[in-house]
Amino acid sequence: MTTSTPTLPSSLRTRNTSTPSSPATSTSPVFLRGSSPTSPGAEAALGCLPRSSTASTSTGTCTTATVTAWVKELSAYIKSIDSNHLVAIGDEGFYNQPSAATYPYQGSEGVDFAANLLISTVDFGTFHDSWGQSGNETAWGTQWIADHAASQASANKPVILEEFGVTSNQATVYQAWWNEVISSGLAGDLIW
Numbered sequence: 001m002t003t004s005t006p007t008l009p010s011s012l013r014t015r016n017t018s019t020p021s022s023p024a025t026s027t028s029p030v031f032l033r034g035s036s037p038t039s040p041g042a043e044a045a046l047g048c049l050p051r052s053s054t055a056s057t058s059t060g061t062c063t064t065a066t067v068t069a070w071v072k073e074l075s076a077y078i079k080s081i082d083s084n085h086l087v088a089i090g091d092e093g094f095y096n097q098p099s100a101a102t103y104p105y106q107g108s109e110g111v112d113f114a115a116n117l118l119i120s121t122v123d124f125g126t127f128h129d130s131w132g133q134s135g136n137e138t139a140w141g142t143q144w145i146a147d148h149a150a151s152q153a154s155a156n157k158p159v160i161l162e163e164f165g166v167t168s169n170q171a172t173v174y175q176a177w178w179n180e181v182i183s184s185g186l187a188g189d190l191i192w
Helices: 010-015 064-081 113-117 137-155 170-184
Strands: 041-044 086-088 125-129 159-164
Touching: 064 086, 064 113, 113 125, 113 137, 125 137, 137 159, 137 170, 159 170
Parallel strands: 041 086, 125 159
Antiparallel strands: none
């Protein structure tokens, strides 16, 4: 029986940095975290955190559609070489709501958390909470968690608050956030 090696998608060939002479058909991309058989999943750490802010989302050279297409391509590739692990993007959970009042919702990073969570080859979502928007970390973070729990329910996929942290009032802020994680039904959290 002959088996073929999956070809690394063209959009990723320049990102394979395992060695300078690596072929574009590498079956062990360095951007996978959690590829051990004992690991429940892998994060497709797309350049570590997928964003298009180095390009211009306003001029259309790299839009949320560009990033979402790239996530589709990469997650499908990962599933083609390892269908036994869950796949997540490993992103910060930015939304694409251009008229929103606060930065992580506005789409300026070129990421659309809700759209990316609906990709069939993405098994679960991740997001971070460490911005302290609007000067009230507790209230802002609680709403951020609630919004991601709503995305979890809408996509019917688990979502994890993957990184969070504040430097002051930790006990008060974290208790409020954990209460929201539990009451909202969010799949879980990982303190940073």
